[in-house]
Amino acid sequence: MPSPACSASGRFEARPDSVVMLPETAVEFTYGWTVGYDLKEHIETGDFTKAPFSPLMVVPHDGSAAHLAPTFPASAEYMALQASGNWPPAKGQ
DSSP, X not given: OOOEXXXXXXXXXXXXXXXXXXXXXXXXXXXXXXXXXXXHHHHHHOOGGGSOSSOEEEEETTSOOOEEXXXXXXXXXXXXXXXXXXXXXXXXX
């Protein structure tokens, strides 16, 4: 899955060769797995501006497309909401 990376112009572009999956961070939930990832440019430079905004990939058990976890709620709560069918939350919740 391509991950957005910021180009010199400040625009985002897909750069799959930049994605470094971190399998040791994988956690299994009822809904699927979460797996952390980083970008090669962040790892090589330590520059936080080159780090992914949402560094957590969600891989659903049902075979649907992997996607980035939201930054809120916390990953365990997001995965529980997905498993219960309550994501996205209804307006006003």
